Amino acid sequence: MSEDKKFGHTSVSPAVKGFAGSIGGVAEACCLQPMDVIKTRLQLDKVGKYKGIIDCGRQIYTEEGVGALWKGLTPFATHLTLKYALRMGSNSVYQGLLRDENGKLTDGRRMLAGFMAGITEALVIVTPFEVVKIRLQQQKGLAKESFKYKGPIHCAMTVLREEGIRGMWSGATPTILRNGTNQMCLFWAKNNADALLWDKHEGDGKILTPIQSMTSGFLAAVLGPVATGPFDVAKTRLMAQTKSTEGVRYKGFFDALVRIPAEEGMRAMWKGLLPRLLRIPPGQAIVWAVSDQITGYFERQALVQSGRLTV
Template identity: 25%
Template sequence: MATEATTTKFQNPEFRPVSQPSEFDHEIKVVVHDGLRYWQYMIAGSVAGSVEHMAMFPVDTVKTHMQALGSCPIKSVGVRQAVQSILKSEGAAGLYRGIWAMGLGAGPAHAVYFSVYEICKKSFSGGNPNNPAAYAVSGVFATVASDAVFTPMDMVKQRLQLGKHSPYKGVFDCVKRVLRDEGIGAFYASYKTTVLMNAPFTAVHFTTYEAAKRGLMEISPESADDEQLVVHATAGAVAGALAAALTTPLDVVKTQLQCQGVCGCDRFKSGSIGDVIHTIVKKDGYRGLMRGWIPRMLFHAPAAAICWSTYEATKAFFQDLNSSNDGGSVT
């Protein structure tokens, strides 16, 4: 009877041993942050990025047309004229040309983006939620890693977005012809510019988002849990719009590098940022560096709202799932 009682006692789920033998530590230790494993951050980021870019793709197409100079289909900087030209030449389908390239790139890139951000944020912040420098630096590390994944498909996407004037039939035709005619380096021609653009973009974005989210929650802390979706969406929209406006000139340079040689766009000998900026200013004045800033803000404000709310909702799903498994214990 004593043996049975002792066995029952040790089977009690509420019982927690004081310590475990060291040889078992490697079997039960799982790295978590905010209650999630890092593979769960990757899934949450992948879902958020895919939803964000697919939902806002037509706006991105308009921006690409406005930023591509030379004898490309759209020369006016007006958003309305750009939309009308696309619809007139290709119909509504023209707004979605290249979306499959975006789909292939956005998911993996955002999985890397958010998982690297969470890893770095945990390391750099030291658990201090009021550390904007840590958020900014973490965002820079995240964008360097994710841009290495996304840049090739972003180049394909932008070339396809130029519509019927583009010489490519689809994603795989574009990849094959670029490899054959220009080499693998063409896929990364804009990588340096992309990183130089996205590093400050992400630093501003993450710092603004974390600050706005914290500020909104402090306004009405008693209802913060009930209004989390609104808080994440609002903070994301503010962060996305501000970061987009500040980095538009470098985005124009990136578009020029990715679309060079296609449908009459200039081809650059050196591919340096200074060379591209000089060409843009010579052809279109300094206002050319702000081409597409309106659709860029119109893209990033709702896109960031969609992305952050989707990301946080997916995180919440995994947190609930983890807490329901094994009574909330980590196994």
């Protein structure tokens, strides 16, 4: 499905879409950080300490306190704010470049724009922020004075000092593949879900209700985590390993893809999938519920001012 024939492509600027995405990112981070902590702990669990999502959350709460479920919130919230601003904004730019002479965008080109936006966010924002987030989340216990990393800035400085600039981009390859594939699926699925469920087409000035946006966003975000599970596990393992303590267990992305299933079984490549599904689709539901209201308002105002829509 493509754009509505009457209205053509959206009249909302990439800057507005980026702003809308950033506001949605703040809302998502505050609501869903505990699930992200649980996902990271499950992915790093090599000895079967945690029996599942509930058991992992219970053990973290019992051993480290409720605040531990929001470990890494500062880099996570900053990361999501910047990530969604870049994702929504760059996707809008790429879509603009890929439209034909009539302003139309095929499904194939929409998916390509999403993939390119995913690569952009992975290289510029996601990888370094997730390195810091994962290093903070993997620290266990209540004795904060014994933690190697004292906070986000200290963590980043320590990684740079001990591992160099490349340390901040550990796991870049699987992050690119994960985010590119995720956003390729997401933008295509969200556009088609809006059209199929609510007869909403980009640029038509129709503002979805928050519930409608949440439904479309939730459904659109289910496919990505399933498709990118192995990339995400490999990314987490690569980002978590340090040269100064455990040494380098995985020599790179492809080595991790081979060694993890060889040592732990194929199911290990989808460790943390359930918490990802419990976090990402609800997170996208929150993001789209917020961002659709903002972009919908500006879209409608632009159409009214241009005379293409009357109210």
